[in-house]
Amino acid sequence: MDNTIPIMKGEERLSKIAEQIVRLANADFSKQGDVSEEGDDIDSIVIGLNLISEELETYITQLNNSQKKVEHTLIQLSEAQRLSHIGSWEWEVPKNTITWSDELYRIYGRTPETFAATFENFMLCIHPEDREYVNGIIQKAFKEKAPFSFSHRCLRPDGTIAHLDCKGNVYVSATGDIERMTGTSQDISKLKKAEEKSLKLATIVEFSNDAIISKTLEGIITSWNKQAETLFGYTEEEALGQHISIIFPTDRLKEEVNILKEIKAGHPLIGYETERKRKDGTFLAVSATISPIKDINGKVVGASKIVRDITAKKLAEERLLAYTTALEQKSRETEQFAYIASHDLQEPLRTITNYIGLFYDDYKGKLDKSADMYLDFISGASRRMQTLITDLLDYTRIETEKTPTKLDLNVLVKDIVQDMGKTISDANAKIEFYNLPVITGYTSRLKSLFQNLISNAIKFKKPETIPIISITAQDDGKDWLFSVTDNGIGIEKIYHDKIFLLFQRLHNRSEFEGTGIGLAHCKKIVELRGGKLWVESELGKGSTFYFTLPKKTIL
Ligand code: ADP
Numbered sequence: 288m289d290n291t292i293p294i295m296k297g298e299e300r301l302s303k304i305a306e307q308i309v310r311l312a313n314a315d316f317s318k319q320g321d322v323s324e325e326g327d328d329i330d331s332i333v334i335g336l337n338l339i340s341e342e343l344e345t346y347i348t349q350l351n352n353s354q355k356k357v358e359h360t361l362i363q364l365s366e367a368q369r370l371s372h373i374g375s376w377e378w379e380v381p382k383n384t385i386t387w388s389d390e391l392y393r394i395y396g397r398t399p400e401t402f403a404a405t406f407e408n409f410m411l412c413i414h415p416e417d418r419e420y421v422n423g424i425i426q427k428a429f430k431e432k433a434p435f436s437f438s439h440r441c442l443r444p445d446g447t448i449a450h451l452d453c454k455g456n457v458y459v460s461a462t463g464d465i466e467r468m469t470g471t472s473q474d475i476s477k478l479k480k481a482e483e484k485s486l487k488l489a490t491i492v493e494f495s496n497d498a499i500i501s502k503t504l505e506g507i508i509t510s511w512n513k514q515a516e517t518l519f520g521y522t523e524e525e526a527l528g529q530h531i532s533i534i535f536p537t538d539r540l541k542e543e544v545n546i547l548k549e550i551k552a553g554h555p556l557i558g559y560e561t562e563r564k565r566k567d568g569t570f571l572a573v574s575a576t577i578s579p580i581k582d583i584n585g586k587v588v589g590a591s592k593i594v595r596d597i598t599a600k601k602l603a604e605e606r607l608l609a610y611t612t613a614l615e616q617k618s619r620e621t622e623q624f625a626y627i628a629s630h631d632l633q634e635p636l637r638t639i640t641n642y643i644g645l646f647y648d649d650y651k652g653k654l655d656k657s658a659d660m661y662l663d664f665i666s667g668a669s670r671r672m673q674t675l676i677t678d679l680l681d682y683t684r685i686e687t688e689k690t691p692t693k694l695d696l697n698v699l700v701k702d703i704v705q706d707m708g709k710t711i712s713d714a715n716a717k718i719e720f721y722n723l724p725v726i727t728g729y730t731s732r733l734k735s736l737f738q739n740l741i742s743n744a745i746k747f748k749k750p751e752t753i754p755i756i757s758i759t760a761q762d763d764g765k766d767w768l769f770s771v772t773d774n775g776i777g778i779e780k781i782y783h784d785k786i787f788l789l790f791q792r793l794h795n796r797s798e799f800e801g802t803g804i805g806l807a808h809c810k811k812i813v814e815l816r817g818g819k820l821w822v823e824s825e826l827g828k829g830s831t832f833y834f835t836l837p838k839k840t841i842l
Contacts, residue, residue, distance in 0.1 A: 301335075301339060303335065304331075304332050304335040304336060304339075307331060307332050307335075308332060311329065311332070364388075365388065365389050365390065368388055368389070368390035368391075369389070369390050369393070371473070372390065372394065372473055372474035372475075373390065373471050373472070373473045373474075374387065374388050374389075374390040374391025374392070374393070374394045374395075374471065374472050374473075374474075375387075375388045375390075375391060375469070375470070375471050375472075376388070376391055376404075376469065376470055376471075376472070377467060377468075377469045378406065378467055378468040378469070379466075379467050380465050380466060380467055380468060381464075381466070383405055383406055384404070384405070385404035385405060385406065385409060386404065387399070387404050391472060394441070394449060394451065394472060394474045395412045395441055395443065395449075396441075396443030396444055396445060396447070396449075397412070397443075397444070406425075410422065412441050412442070413439055413440070413441055413442070414439065414440035414441060414442045414448060415442070416440070417439040417440050420437070420439065421437065421439050424437045428455060428457055428468070429457075429465060432457050432459050432465060433457060434454070434455065434456050434457065435454075435455050435457075436452075436453060436454045436455070437453055438450065438451065438452050438453070438475075439451055439453065448476075449474050449476045450474070450475050450476045450478075450479040451472045451473065451474060451475065452472070452473045452475045453470060453471065453472045453473075454470055454471050455468055455469065455470030456468065456469050456470060492510075492512050493512055493513055494513070495512060495514055495593075496514060496595075497514055497593045497594060497595045498512065498514045498515035498517075498518040498519065498592075498593070498594040498595075498596075499512045499514070499515065499591065499592070499593055499594075500512070500515050500526075500531075500591070500592045500594065501580060501589055501590065501591045501592070502531050502589055502590055502592070503588070503589045504547060504550070504551060504587065504588065504589055504590070505530075506530050506531045506532065506543060506547065507528060507529070507530060507531075508526050508527055508528065508529050508530070508531055508533075509527065509589065510527070511523045511526040511527060515594070518565075518571070518594065518596055519534050519563070519564075519565050519566060520565045520566030520567055521533065521534075521566050525566075531543060533564075533566075534563045534564055534565075535563065535564060536562055536563070536564045536570060539561065539562060539563075542561060546559075546577055546590075547590070549577075550577060550578075550579045550587060550590045551579075551587055553579050553581075553587055554579075555576065555577060555578040555579065556575070556576065556577040556578075557576050558574050558575075558576060559574065559575045559576070559577065560572070560573070560574050560575075560597065561573060561575065563594070571596055571598050572596070572597045572598045572600075572601040573594050573595060573596060573597060574594075574595045574597045575592055575593065575594045575595075576592070576593045577590050577591070577592045577593075578590065578591050622683045623683075625679055625682075625683045626680065626683035629676045629679040629680045629683065630680060632676055633673075633676055633680075636669065636672055636673055636676060637673075639669055640666075640669045640670070640673060643662070643665055643666050643669055644666070646662065647662055647666060650662070671796075671800075671802075674802060675802045675804075678802045678804040678805070678808070679802075679804060681735060681804075681808060682789075682804055682807065682808045682811065690729075691727050691728055691729050692727065692728070692729075692730060693725060693726075693727050694725065694726055694727070694728055694730060694733060695723075695725045696723035696724060696725070696726060696733070696737075696760070697720065697721070697722075697723045699723075699730070699733060699734060699737065700718075700720050700723060700737055700741075700758060702734075703734060703737055703738050703741060704718055704741075706738075707738070707741065707742065707745075710742065710745060711745065714745045714748060714753075714754055715753050715754075716744075716745045716748070716753065716754040716755070716756060717753065717754070717755045717756070718741065718756045718757075718758070719755070719756070719757040719758070720757070720758035720759070722759075722760065723758065723760045724760050724762075724767055726767065726836060726838070728816070728836070732812045732815075732816075733812070735808060735809070735812060736809050736812045736813065736834070737758070737771075739805040739806065739808060739809050740771040740809060740832050741756060741758075741771065742805075743805060743806070743832075744756045744771060744772075744773035744775060744830075745773075746799055746800070746801070747773070747775040747776050747799060747830075748773070748774075748775045748776070749774070749775055749776055749827075752774060752775075754773060754774065754775060755773070755774050756771065756772065756773050757770075757771075757772050758770070758771050758772075759772075763835065765837060765838060765839070766818065766835040766836060766837050766838060767835065767836045767838060768833065768834075768835050769833065769834050769835070769836065770831050770832070770833050771831065771832045772829065772830070772831040772832075773829050773830055773831075774829040775829055775830060776826070776827065777824045777825050777826045777827050777828045777829055777830055778793065778822060778824040778825075778826065778830055779825075779826045780824075780825070783821070783822050783823075783824065786806050786822070787806045787807060787809075787810045787820065788807060789803065789804060789807040790802070790803040790804065790807075791803050791807075806820075809832075809834070813834045813835075813836070816836055816837065817837045817839075818834055818835040818836045818837060819834065819835050820832065820833070820834040821833055821834075
């Protein structure tokens with residue numbers, strides 16, 4: 288109160304001075320006595336005016352200070368509005384002029400220079416779909432003369448949309464007429480987006496095919512979605528507030544200690560396969576992904592669990608494993624049988640071949656023509672049977688070799704070419720190879736592999752054509768990629784897979800000799816080493832057999 292200006296005192300003084308001035312104006316200076324009296328009056332007027340001028344100066348200083356304070360407060364208010372995205376407005380209803388704060392202009396995407404704030408213009412700022420609704424609210428406020436609040440979308444000139452939350456007050460005059468309305472509009476677009484996002488997430492969680500559960504660091508369940516209800520048999524109501532151990536089999540309770548240890552350290556557990564228990568006591572195999580839940584400061588405050596029922600998958604895996612094991616066993620037995628059979632057949636076959644040889648030498652040409660022909664058939668068949676048995680033995684023997692060695696494939700192929708000298712020279716074939724790598728492998732297997740492919744390339748040559756065979760190797764990163772290319776008869780696309788099956792041949796014996804074991808043998812050799820074998824070929828245009836051999840050390 289000390290700072291307030293003593294205006295009343297000043298006014299009194301001012302009226303006294305005025306009185307004195309009036310008196311002075313009416314004074315009769317012709318009279319002697321009046322002159323000295325009026326001189327006193329003038330002095331007191333001057334003193335009074337000086338005092339008033341001093342008071343006025345103080346008053347002006349105080350006014351200036353107050354104005355500065357008001358300006359400062361206004362700046363603070365504007366800054367507060369900007370930070371909180373709250374704009375304010377005041378509507379002088381009788382004059383239909385509206386005053387907007389700077390923030391409100393910003394929110395509506397307008398500027399005071401280009402936008403005349405009237406009610407009609409304000410309505411244009413509102414999203415067309417919300418205009419009727421907003422107008423209804425304002426009309427209701429007029430009628431009820433009571434505070435109001437509403438939300439609406441505003442459409443900015445640049446086409447963007449903002450979501451606003453508005454509150455208003457109505458001021459009524461003594462005569463009951465509305466004088467003005469004031470209010471605030473808050474831009475809640477970010478909040479709305481966050482709301483929509485969390486709503487979306489909530490929907491995803493609710494309708495997820497996985498059970499989604501959250502719990503505190505003490506293991507208390509804090510959320511439990513629909514699928515968790517289905518999977519574990521507890522309703523949300525039953526599960527919330529319970530300890531997570533309700534779904535743990537007794538012998539797995541210790542797991543939770545380890546899980547929480549990892550979670551507290553901020554480490555997620557991904558695809559953790561384990562077993563859990565339903566409300567009815569039955570068990571299920573699950574795959575769980577458990578992640579830490581952090582507060583805004585990054586502190587771990589809980590964990591979220593996404594749990595998938597993998598009982599069916601586990602069962603299928605177990606079945607597949609059993610099936611594969613049985614198949615492997617069967618295949619081993621079959622190979623063993625083929626090996627034993629072919630091995631045991633060799634002996635009697637040798638005897639037959641020997642005696643046929645003797646019989647042939649002694650009786651050929653001595654019996655009639657038919658007997659000679661039968662003799663030819665028998666000796667041809669026994670020769671083929673011998674080849675068949677040798678090939679079969681080679682095929683089944685693959686797994687019996689045990690020690691891999693370092694092999695220069697240039698040397699290996701050169702040896703093969705030498706061994707096949709007669710076949711190669713009979714066919715006049717040309718075999719090209721260079722820069723083949725040195726690899727670690729089983730000599731006999733690799734020899735069989737290259738030998739089979741080279742002999743096929745010669746065997747399936749085009750008539751009247753010199754077979755040209757080229758063997759290449761290419762470094763393919765993890766693997767070596769080999770190719771054996773010929774200019775032979777080629778293979779139709781539909782047979783590109785079939786030819787690698789055991790006993791599968793595309794020609795009869797009169798066209799090309801063979802047993803149909805060679806390529807199956809090659810495939811087995813390549814696959815045992817973790818590689819692949821395939822063919823690219825067109826009928827009449829030659830073939831290229833490709834195979835890969837992984838570089839990794841083999842055992
Ligand atoms: P075989 O040579 O004893 O008949 P394979 O298993 O080695 O048996 O070959 C299977 C079949 O694939 C052959 O009968 C032949 O029809 C076809 N084939 C293999 N190599 C070639 C090749 N280089 N060119 C054309 N056809 C081939």
